[in-house]
Amino acid sequence: MDKIIEKFKALSDETRLRITNLFIKSGKNLCVCELMDALQLPQYSVSKALGVLKSAGFFSTEKEGTWIYYKMNKGNAEIKAIISFLKGYLISEVFSEDEKRLEKRIALRSNDKCVVGIIPEKELLRLIKEKTDG
Amino acid sequence: MDKIIEKFKALSDETRLRITNLFIKSGKNLCVCELMDALQLPQYSVSKALGVLKSAGFFSTEKEGTWIYYKMNKGNAEIKAIISFLKGYLISEVFSEDEKRLEKRIALRSNDKCVVGIIPEKELLRLIKEKTDG
DNA sequence: CAAATATATGCCAATATTAGCATATAACAA
DNA sequence: TTGTTATATGCTAATATTGGCATATATTTG
Numbered sequence: 001m002d003k004i005i006e007k008f009k010a011l012s013d014e015t016r017l018r019i020t021n022l023f024i025k026s027g028k029n030l031c032v033c034e035l036m037d038a039l040q041l042p043q044y045s046v047s048k049a050l051g052v053l054k055s056a057g058f059f060s061t062e063k064e065g066t067w068i069y070y071k072m073n074k075g076n077a078e079i080k081a082i083i084s085f086l087k088g089y090l091i092s093e094v095f096s097e098d099e100k101r102l103e104k105r106i107a108l109r110s111n112d113k114c115v116v117g118i119i120p121e122k123e124l125l126r127l128i129k130e131k132t133d134g
Numbered sequence: 135m136d137k138i139i140e141k142f143k144a145l146s147d148e149t150r151l152r153i154t155n156l157f158i159k160s161g162k163n164l165c166v167c168e169l170m171d172a173l174q175l176p177q178y179s180v181s182k183a184l185g186v187l188k189s190a191g192f193f194s195t196e197k198e199g200t201w202i203y204y205k206m207n208k209g210n211a212e213i214k215a216i217i218s219f220l221k222g223y224l225i226s227e228v229f230s231e232d233e234k235r236l237e238k239r240i241a242l243r244s245n246d247k248c249v250v251g252i253i254p255e256k257e258l259l260r261l262i263k264e265k266t267d268g
Numbered sequence: 269c270a271a272a273t274a275t276a277t278g279c280c281a282a283t284a285t286t287a288g289c290a291t292a293t294a295a296c297a298a
Numbered sequence: 299t300t301g302t303t304a305t306a307t308g309c310t311a312a313t314a315t316t317g318g319c320a321t322a323t324a325t326t327t328g
Contacts, residue, residue, distance in 0.1 A: 001151065001226040008146035012139050013316090032275060045317075047276055066274045066325045078223055085219050089212055092135040117273065147286090166305060178288075181306055200295050200304045251303065 003057070007082065010056035015041065015049045018098055020058065021090045024083055025099050028106065029062070029071040031114045037124055038102035067114060104128050137191070141216065144190035149175065149183045152232055154192065154206075155224045158217055159233050162240065163196070163205040165248045171258055172236035201248060238262050 011017055018039055023030065035046045050070055053059050058079055059070045073079050108116050108127055116127070145151055152173055157164065169180045184204055187193050192213055196203045207213050242250050242261055250261070 001148065001224075001228055004223050005146050005148065005151060008142045008151075012142035012146055014135065014139065017135065017139060042318080043275070044277085044319080047274095048317090051276075063325090066272095068275060081219050081222065085215050088215065089138050090135075094135055118275095176288080177305070178290095178307085181304095182286090185306075197295090200302095202305060252305095 004078075006056045007058070007078070010053050010058065011082075011086075013049070013052075014094075015039065015045060016053055017090075018094065019046070019049055019053065020086065021095045022098055022102050023059075023070070023072045024087060024090065025095075026102060026106070029069040030102075031067045031069050033067075033116060033118050034102065034105050034114055036118065037105045037116075037121075038098050040101070040121075043118060064113065107131060138212075140190045141192070141212070144187050144192065145216075145220075147183070147186075148228075149173065149179060150187055151224075152228065153180070153183055153187065154220065155229045156232055156236050157193075157204070157206045158221060158224065159229075160236060160240070163203040164236075165201045165203050167201075167250060167252045168236065168239050168248055170252065171239045171250075171255075172232050174235070174255075177252060198247065241265060 011020065019035060022035065022038055032043060032046050032050065035041075035050075036043055039046065050059065054061065054070070057073060057076060060073055062069045062071065072083065074083070105116070105124075105128075108114075108131060116124070119127075145154065153169060156169065156172055166177065166180050166184065169175075169184075170177055173180065184193065188195065188204070191210060192206060193204045194207055196205065206217065208217070239250070239258075239262075242248075242265060250258070253261075
């Protein structure tokens with residue numbers, strides 16, 4: 001019982017649900033700095049939220065240099081069931097704004113890997129503009 | 135988003151999950167005093183837990199005299215989806231003990247309605263024994 | 269080696285949740 | 299009306315959670 005309670009508790013927080021939404025909607029493995037920009041939240045806030053979700057069993061991590069990529073544990077049946085439930089009910093303006101920002105951030109990847117890091121918002125917007133304008 | 139967070143929060147508590155389990159497993163409408171005996175928890179504790187679940191949308195109530203029967207809102211699609219997910223994952227010794235006690239308590243109904251009320255455990259055990267021994 | 273950078277974590281104050289008791293409410297019974 | 303009973307709720311202390319800052323860790327680069 002404690003396991004399932006821990007999972008529900010993990011999902012009953014706005015930041016953690018927004019993070020979960022981004023993984024479900026994008027289907028991608030994501031690093032902390034990409035999530036920071038999509039959610040517009042500080043690094044410690046994203047890291048802590050990911051820590052809670054990971055220890056509840058939703059995510060595992062893969063290291064690539066100084067980057068750490070989080071991925072959903074779709075292998076686990078319980079997680080899979082929760083995800084497929086969530087898919088139908090993650091509907092909110094907040095979520096879709098996050099998704100839009102993530103999409104732009106992901107577009108800055110090289111070989112499908114993040115090469116941006118933690119940068120001021122102004123610089124991020126410049127990079128995105130550059131990409132768009134060509 | 136707030137709605138779904140409220141639902142997860144409602145389910146991330148042992149008492150509230152045990153209550154939800156009893157409704158799912160028994161398929162019955164239940165009153166507070168039946169739940170008290172099945173869960174072996176004080177009245178205020180059961181009432182408060184039901185209040186949280188109700189305001190999260192899981193339950194509605196029907197009054198019958200001084201008794202109030204709670205029933206799951208199976209009409210709501212979101213609730214239905216959560217219930218069908220839960221069915222597969224409500225597995226624990228605690229749950230099955232609750233279910234056993236509820237079964238005995240339900241057996242004391244007349245015309246499928248509770249006629250027991252709030253009584254000391256000793257007396258409850260006597261009623262159950264009486265019923266069993268014939 | 270030192271510097272830089274992505275991520276994690278320890279600490280603390282602010283805030284939210286819980287558990288327990290006492291009491292309130294509402295319906296019935298006499 | 300008064301008493302009884304099933305249920306709800308207000309209050310408070312104890313406990314848990316959160317948000318923010320500062321700092322730690324680990325890896326890469328030079």
